[in-house]
Structures are given as C-alpha cells and as structure tokens.
Amino acid sequence: MNRTTLKNTVVSSALFLGLGFASPALAGRGSSPGAIQRAIGSGSVETIEAELERAESLVCHACVNLVLPLVDHEETRVRKVAAWWLSRRGMRPEMSLQMVQRLSQPDSKLARNAADVLGEMRAYKSIKPLGAALNNPIFNDEARAAMARAIGEIGDMEGLPPLSDATKAPEPAVRAAALESLRKLRGYTDMSLAVTLLLDPDQNVRVEAIYSVANARSAAAGSASAPDAAARLSQLVTNDPSELVRKKAAWALGEIHASASIAGSALERASTQDSSPFVKSLAYAALAKLAP
C-alpha cells in the first residue's frame, strides 16, 4: 500500500452528473457542463475558446471526454484551448506521451495537431521530438510549421538547432514559422539568421524576417549583422513591390536604430515619395530613431 492511501471508487452512478443533466452551482468561474456542450455545439471558435477559459476550474469528468476530441478540431485556436483546458485537468503527462507518439507516425494532420497541443502545454521534454519531426520531410509544410511554432511556444533555447535548420527549409511556411519561433526563444538575440532571409522571395518570410530583425531593438547596435540588416531593410523600403513589406521595413529600421548613413536616404525618400501614406508616415517616424 502506498504511504498515502488512495482510493478511487465510484460511489454511485446516481451521483454522476451526465451532460444532459442540469448542472449544480459548480466550482470554477461560472461555466457548467451544459455550457461547454452548448459552446462546442455552436461551432463558434470564439465561443468555445471563451467557455473553456471560463471552465478553467470546472469539476466535470464528462467534459474531459467532450473536450478531448477538440485537440483534432480544424481550427488551431480550438485545438490550443482544448489542450490548455485538458492540461489543467491533470492530463499533461498522458497527453504529452500521446502527442509525442503522434510525431512518429506519418499522418501530417495528426502530427500538426500534436504539435499544437505540445506547444500549448509548453511540454519542455517534447522539444527534441518536435525538432526531429520539424525537419522530417515526411510531414507537409503545415504540420512542420506547427512544429516550429510549438517549439517557439515552449521557448527554450534547446529549440534553437532545429529552428535554425528549419529556416533553410524549402517551404516558405516552414521558414516563416521558424523565424517567428526563433524570436520567442528566451535569451536568443542573434539576428543574423533573420538578416539572411530579409530578401527571401516569399513575402511572408520577408515579413517574419523583418519582425525578427526588429525584435533585436537596441541590442542590434552591437550586432555584427547590423550594417547588413540596415542595408537590406533599406533595399526593401525602396524596392519591395509590397506596401506591407515596405512599411514594416521602414518601421524596423527605426526599431534597430539603424545607421543614418545607411538607411537615411531610403527613409527620406520613402517618407516623401512612397505611394502609400502609411509607408510615408512610418518612414518619417523611423527617421527620428536612426543613429547618427
């Protein structure tokens, strides 16, 4: 017998409150089994998300079986809130094991969903299997992007090697997700990987690269990559066909306090001549942040 006496006994089936029954004044923050059931039935992502958050502390065994299938819901937000809710039910160990096992089978959809769950649970020990799966071409780009994002959610520097590798993936979605996740790693400040992708042919990758460079903020000044970053961002401000990219590049030059000698003329020109008023205003604001 364990030193702590544990008994797990079904007291009475009559005590079991099934989902179809009216719920008593339950613990937690105002949810109920019926409310969860209705929220799931509504099909509304926002409603499911809001209701499960409210049910953070809800005592409802039957709800576990109701929520469990949501980890394979089509919507990412639903998968994530389901993972969060289930992990608060003491299911982290079991869920972690199951989801890591999914990374070893060939179905990309199941693997994608597993990655979302592991990331939401911040399952530190899943970094290695996630990293291995991230760079396994058996999975499609959507699944591998989810794996990259999961590593970012966990946020530990152990995720750096697989994410670095993933920035070289042939699929733009994987490269973009890897960049996004790199800047979530606690303690990671190197912007050199992002600088190399500033001129990526894919617009989304360029945007994520811009964000990642900008994330360095004042620390960029001490980076050996800073001149390259400023030059490439200036190139984007001037030449990129996308207004979205031009305005973000202009903003990023200000964020990293780029050298005026490198970025000044591009920003000056953009602030007065760009066809987009948003590029103009953001370029104008960035000019004030340049380092002399």
Added chain:
Amino acid sequence: MRKAAFVIGSLMVLGGGMTGTAGCKSSSSDSSTAGGAGLPQDVDSIVFLQRTARMGTGNVFDYTDYKPGGRLVKLSPPSADGKLVNLTAAPMFKDADIMAWDLSFDAKTIVFSARLATAANYHLFLIRTDGTEPRQITEGPNHYVYPIFVPGQKVMFMSSKVVEEGAQQFRDEYERATTSQVGVINMDGTNEVLGPRNASHRVAPALLENGNVVYTEWRHLGSVNDGHLRVMNPDMTGMKEAFGGEGKGITNSYLRARFVGSYMSTSGKKTSRLVAIGTSRDRTLQSGKVLLIDLNDDEATSKVTDLTPLVPGGKERSEKGLGRYYDAEPIGPAADLKFIVSWADGPVQSEILEEAKTTANFGLYVLDGKTGKRFPIWDDPAYWEVGARPVKPRVEPIAPQSPVAQNEKSFILGALNVYESSVKKIEPGTAIKVRLLEGFSSEEGFPNMFGLTEFDGQSRYGEVPVLADGSYAAKVPANVPLHQQVIDKFGMAIAGEDIWISGRPGEQRFCGGCHENRSKNTEIKPGSIEAVQRGPVDLDVPRAQRQSLDFSYEKIRGVPWDLALQPIFDAKCVSCHDGDASKPGNNSYTIIDKTLGTMQTVTFDLGSQKMAIVVGERSAGTEFPASYISVAGLGMELGDNVVTITGDYKEHMKPGEARASGIIKKLNPPQRFPDVNPLVRAFDKPHHPADVGGTELTPDEYYRLLLNIDMGGQYFFRENKRGTY
C-alpha cells in the same frame, strides 16, 4: 441603413415596462429623438464606431477580437435625421476592424486603433476629422489598442509590445492571452515609450481634467480577480488605486471610465467624478450598468451611484427593456448627468445569445441620469454603435509628473510610514522589514500553472528594513510588477495588499504609507525621512540573476518545492509523516466528489513520491508529490457544493499567509530579526518537531517554508520551471 424603429417607438423609462414593437429590434425609442431631448446646443456632430457584431469577448479585457467591416463615422447633426459620413471609407480601411478612438484637444485630429484586412495586429492610425490625411504611426507583430490623446501632443495606448527588451510579454490570468500594457508615442509616430508592466492586462484609459489618466487594470493576485480603476500620470508614472479595490465597488469590473466633472472633497481637495460601466468579468460582452463614481479622497471614502439600478451588474440575464450598456460619454454640464450611451436591449449575455443564434445590437442613445430616460440617436442593426464622442475642442491639461531621477534605471520605491494604512492596521513596532517580490506569468517557460493555488509566479527581490520613523526605501527593477509585504520579526508577512505595482526607470515613488489617504500631502522634507537620508537599499539585479543561488536567507529568491523544501521534509519530517494514518500527526480525510462519482482519501504525507489525484478536475494528475498535495491541500481546488469532505480535514497552508497557515503554527518558528532567538516564538505553543523529540528546522529552513507560503504556496518557481513533462 438607419433603423426604422426610431420613428415608431415609445418613450422608455429605465426600469419601467417596455412595449415592444413587433418587427423592431429595439423598443427603447422616443420619437422626439435625442436632438431635442438631451444633446447640448454646442454639439453639432458626434463621431462613433460602427463595429460588426461579435460574440468573442470572453472576458472584459479581450482586445483582439477581429471582425471585418468596422468603420468610424461622423453624424451631423447627431440625430436620426443627421448626415452620416464614413471617415474611414478609403480603400486601405476596407474590411478593417476599429476597436477604439479619441479626438485631439483641438478637435481636428482623430487617433484610432484598427486592424487592417491585411494585418494580424491592431495598430494606431491618425486622420483628420474630415477623414483625410490618413497616417499609420505604429507597426510590428504586436497590438496597439485603446489610444487616447494626452497632454504634450502625445498619444497614450495599450500594447502587447514588451518594454523589457529580450523578455517576453506577460500572459494574462489564464496564462493564455498576451497582456496589454501602457505606452506613449508622439502624434507623428516618434518617441515611443513603453511603460511599466502589470502582471495582467491594462485597458481603456481616459484622460481626467487634471491631466491624470484613469484606466482599468485586471487585478489578479491570489484569490483576487477583478478589473478595477487606477490612475496614473500621462507620463506613466505614479500609478495608484482609484476605485474598486477596497470593497466599495458593486460589480466585479469597471470599464471605460470617462471623466464627468471635478468637485471639492470634504478634505478640500479637488477630485474627480467618473462614469464607468460596471459588469462581470465575462459573458456580458463587456457591458453592464452605468455607474457614477466619486473618487473622493481615497477608495475608503469613494462613492458609487448606480444610474441604472435594474440593469444586471453580474453575468445574469438582462431582461428585455433593461438590456446592458457598453459605454457612456458625458455631455453638457456635469450636473446635468447626461450621457451618450451605447445600449443593447434584451439578454446581452453571450451564452443566451449563442443559444438563440443571435447577437446583441448596441445603438446610440442619450441617457438622462436624473430621470433614467433614454432617447435614441442612431442604431443601424448591421453594426454595434459604440464609443460616441461630441466633436468639439477641449482644454489640454498640464501634464502632472512624478519625480524622476535622470539616468537612473531602477524604480525607487518607499513609504514614509508603513503604519499609515487604510487597508490594514499594523500594530506599532511590529513591522520589521518590507519584503519586495517580483511577479511574472508563465511566459518564462512554465507549464501553464505554478502549482495548486491561484497565485502568479513570484520571486523575492529581498527585504529592506523599516526604520524607526516607519519609513523604508528600496531600489528595484523598473517596469516589472512588484508586491510588497510588511514582515514581522519572525519573517512572516503581516500586511500586504493583494495588488501588483510597478514604476518606470528613475521613478521615485514614496507613498505616505501603505495605502494612505490620497488627500494627504506626501511631502518629503530634506532630512526629515530616515529612509531618504540613508538612501534606498539596492535590490535591482539583472533578470538572469534573479534566481536562488542557494536557499539561504541571504540568497533565496524562488522557493521551488522539490528543490528547496522537499529535502527538509525528507530529512526531518517524513520518518513520521509518511501517509500512515495510524501514526499521530498524519491527519486523514476523505473527499467524495459528487460530480465525478469518485472518492479519495488523503493522509498527511511529506514524502516525495508523485501522487495521483482522482477528485476534482483541476487536479494535478501525477505532477506533484505527496508532500505538496498534503500541505497545499485539495480543498481549495475542489470548489464548492460538489464535494463532501469527511474526516480530519486541516488547512495546513493558507496561500499568501504563512502566519495563518497550520503548518507554520505547528512548527512555530523562532524570532528571525534582528537576530535569531529560539526563545522567542511566533505562537504561544510548543514548536514542532522538537516537541516530539524530532530535529528542529534551522532558521533558514523555517524561512524557506514560510516564504514559499507567503509567496502563494506554489510548486514551480524559476528554479524548477521546466517541470517533469
């Protein structure tokens, strides 16, 4: 499209019965319309938001719920016959969602927060009041929301961007959403400055006549979980309580406060009257009662008047004819108590609306706060009409500031006399030190909870002495949430308000006391305050160093249960407290979980073996050891009315209150300050385990345990954050 109901409705009196008109969604109309029934003569136009109806406002702090199709419009004159102009008709705003806006002091410029169709985040934009000259002033992968103009041609906003470079932004109480924190930027997009952080969201700022800013803060520390009003200077210094935190409130949360007028308090100080929405933390689409709040001298003397007494202030169903209010903007003389309000009829409650497969419909009305009458202005059923403001200039106040030391990177905090408090009476001579604790959330890499209690992540900066005159001063990291505890000679907290505070680099904040009266002068005469004479104790070290190097009194910061406490139990406790109910001191109780149909008997056990929990759904599974579950207990996690606990149930731990915790009373720690004195004990009783022949804990071991409990009784700290899985 203008709503037809406004030409056929009947006058509504709040609280009175309603005669609905078939086919008309709103029956709260008055054919006289607001133009003749309340709007001041000098209001020739109003601007407001038209937002696509939504349901996804899970709690009152949600700010990222994007539904395309919103717009900013101007109505001139502000009546059903007025001309409506879309100020954001330019193609770049197609399918945008606009969540909040404000008008410049000269009434020529509008700032608004919008998420464009091509964007993933809300950002700040400016336009002229005729809709021309659009500009974007923020960018990047963060949200910028709730903009307002503040003195000095600046815009204050709330943002998910983190002030501390290299760190991640805090997550909210659920450990899911990224929190919004305050910042300021020039109107031309230059000079962005981010302010100090709260452990959870800050939302909905509004400017007061004196230049201060009132805002709503999600207060979450321990069991406290509400949205209350605070004020700060427009430079983001001097944050302090305003209303809702000391039991004077009548609802859980207070939102979208707006300045109504100034008046003299009984102490002769100029203070503010506000109007705000009072509501539940969730389910109400962020809408509820219209409340008039007189701040008076302090929270203890503040006063709230419910202008809509029949409207629910909780999450219950609102009846037809009563509905709920989304916001209220004062118009005309303050004494008139007239407001432009956004109001929706019927059950404005997300669960009910979902069930009915419908949404709430907020329209604009003038609310006469004296009579309770409501007069329609505009209601297009295709939109929520919210955030209406008259278009007219207003006086730009002079910006108040707190003292800020130039070139100082720390936040300097102190009190002139910790014994002065409106919250807790502290017996003279009992306050020995002030303990300063850092707060954070799971963004640092924790699993999504820190243990079995409701507390946030915490780490001890250190303790500073309370000097002879009751003063203290400390230098702590700026921009980081901080909790203060006054501790006694045993090292236990004897006072501490359940609130996080934070300050900017160089900010020097000396409270009169612990939550002193706002009307009193907090004057620091040179040489008059001992803590000022001596200078602040420096507790500011870089984030990377804010972990326990060891668990001695001098070096302890976090108290990870498995690393700091379990070794004590293993060495000195577990030989007796081993889960054997036949041994004395091993209380045993049985929980019958009526919801699950399960039962579990827990017998006191300070062993390190992982323990399964089979009752209560927010159980720990097998993540926590028997010692933690035995001490922290399951009672608080099981909720009310669904379990029956029989047997010898004891509350060994009261999270956040070591002094009130059974295990501390049993151990009965010795005096710690100024020197360790085993002859002086915290409680008038024997001390354990020496009373049964066991080996007494060392002073540091006592301190570890009581520090853990005073910090909320959690299992995970920075030192063991990775967990097992």
